[in-house]
Amino acid sequence: xxxxxxxxxxxxxxxxxxxxxxxxxxxxxxxxxxxxxxxxxxxxxxxxxxxxxxxxxxxxxxxxxxxxxxxxxxxxxxxxxxxxxxxxxxxxxxxxxxxxxxxxxxxxxxxxxxxxxxxxxxxxxxxxxxxxxxxxxxxxxxxxxxxxxxxx
Amino acid sequence: xxxxxxxxxxxxxxxxxxxxxxxxxxxxxxxxxxxxxxxxxxxxxxxxxxxxxxxxxxxxxxxxxxxxxxxxxxxxx
Numbered sequence: 379x380x381x382x383x384x385x386x387x388x389x390x391x392x393x394x395x396x397x398x399x400x401x402x403x404x405x406x407x408x409x410x411x412x413x414x415x416x417x418x419x420x421x422x423x424x425x426x427x428x429x430x431x432x433x434x435x436x437x438x439x440x441x442x443x444x445x446x447x448x449x450x451x452x453x454x455x456x457x458x459x460x461x462x463x464x465x466x467x468x469x470x471x472x473x474x475x476x477x478x479x480x481x482x483x484x485x486x487x488x489x490x491x492x493x494x495x496x497x498x499x500x501x502x503x504x505x506x507x508x509x510x511x512x513x514x515x516x517x518x519x520x521x522x523x524x525x526x527x528x529x530x
Numbered sequence: 531x532x533x534x535x536x537x538x539x540x541x542x543x544x545x546x547x548x549x550x551x552x553x554x555x556x557x558x559x560x561x562x563x564x565x566x567x568x569x570x571x572x573x574x575x576x577x578x579x580x581x582x583x584x585x586x587x588x589x590x591x592x593x594x595x596x597x598x599x600x601x602x603x604x605x606x607x
Binding site: 519 | 536537539540580583584585599601602603604605606607
């Protein structure tokens, strides 16, 4: 398991590739990998967003993510999990979060990847502040994790 | 003999500080600290709290040297 909180831009594909190399012989037991990459949009709630600052609670955020991952590994019998999350100043198109899981079977990989992402969104201590032409504003809620939550 | 109290994100801006030390006393709860610091106000709806980096409830009783944090709903990912 690897959980990293990083203060500079990261390349999600490079992260996945580097982690797969570390899996070594364990890759022979792995039948599925599922990954999710969240990146910054240049719009939110009808406004253009120029940049964003992501705050976290050092000490709690990493511990919370590690506990989440440990539970998921046990529940879905995962072979490995990698989470990378950005903090600090972010610009549109930058990756914000990577969740990657490796398991014997695709059902476990798909389910656990989505679960980890939704858990992270709803409980990991991160906070976004957006910079728009009108000034700064805190993001007060995340977009829904299911298409049923979108109105149009 | 102190409790470290921390505030994050929009809540830190609202209360005007990010950190303060509070003197420890027996039976002190997470809710009591908030009231001590805000002249008796209730914790605003939706505000979350943690003790020693783990989510907690308002009635959690504190030990000396604990770290308490208050913060708004999370918006990461």
